[in-house]
Amino acid sequence: MFGSKGIIGLDIGSSYLKVVQLREVRSGFELELFDTLPVSPELIVEGSIIDAIRLTESLKELVRKAKIKAKDAVIGISGHSSVIIKRISLPEMTEEELSESIKFEAEQYVPFDIEDVNLDFQILGPKDEPGQMDVILVAVKKDVINDYVSVVREAGLNTVIVDVDAFALENMYGINYEIEPGRNVALVNIGASTMNMNILKGGVSMFTRDSSIGSNIHTDALQKEFNITYDEAERLKRGEAIEKVKPEDASSLIISASGEIFSEVSRSLDYFKSSTLQAEVDEVILSGGCGLIRDFPRLLAEKIGIQVKNAEPFRNIVIPKKFDMSFVEEIAPIAAVSVGLAMRRPGDR
């Protein structure tokens, strides 16, 4: 049914495309392909595709550059204007019963017209209260899905699963980390324009939240302050030197601009605390390009008073010798979502 050339995880970010392909081996997964490609910043805005034609071109370029042979892709959607994820409590019922009534049950939790979203759910099991069960409800806007699927199709690929970035992070965590019961771990992915948070308790998702904030804040501040181009600002963020700006001036501006992101992380953690009884987060696993900025993880940890570790999405994945290990290790946190996407197989849940 599916192409024999495998399935890629394709993370269509607003600033970087990321592709990962994993091969199932006896010990788990082996890395078959990993590559990235920068995209122009105005093609995707607030999670919506603004320029489908140029985005298609970029995807085609990635297919060429990464020598992608697979025809099937798993993609991820994120952003609070496209995806709603809620943990809700419902009277106990079977999966079949819930399938029939999900539309009705979801209506009060979804701020969009229920006809405009694709609904999905996962029953987590019985609650302490008798007769009740916990359910994760997922609603994704149909038009957003259609836009992404059609761009992917135009680039010659077939979308086999549309996942959600916050869940991809959870899957990435699941294969790479030991789950400790009772430990609360916040998976935090900060890209260019969106932050995804998924807080797990003993490996089970308790809380998710997407916010419209990311490292574009750094780019904007640098461009404004030093009157430089987008590309120059991007180079400064990667720690490269440019003629017009002293590196120490750039880094102090980056640090001060980070304040807004730190506050948003704090706010999201506060929401979690107020929405659950056992509230403390023990550890943050940070992914996304923003976490690659020098000192960002350390300063975030200071600000929120919780230990922050960079995500290691390839920790338990066999990496063959053909890969440039230093490159893979250096930018690994940027691959967190794409690794989680690449693990999915049609019909796996």
Ligand SMILES: Nc1ncnc2c1ncn2[C@@H]1O[C@H](COP(=O)(O)OP(=O)(O)OP(=O)(O)O)[C@@H](O)[C@H]1O
């Ligand atoms: N090596 C690096 N050092 C510093 N910053 C980097 C590095 N690589 C990427 N970034 C920054 O991280 C961001 C890209 O990260 P990521 O790929 O996670 O975002 P994205 O998925 O494209 O964005 P979003 O999910 O918000 O649409 C950009 O703002 C980029 O400037």
Ligand SMILES: [Mg+2]
């Ligand atoms: Mg992203």
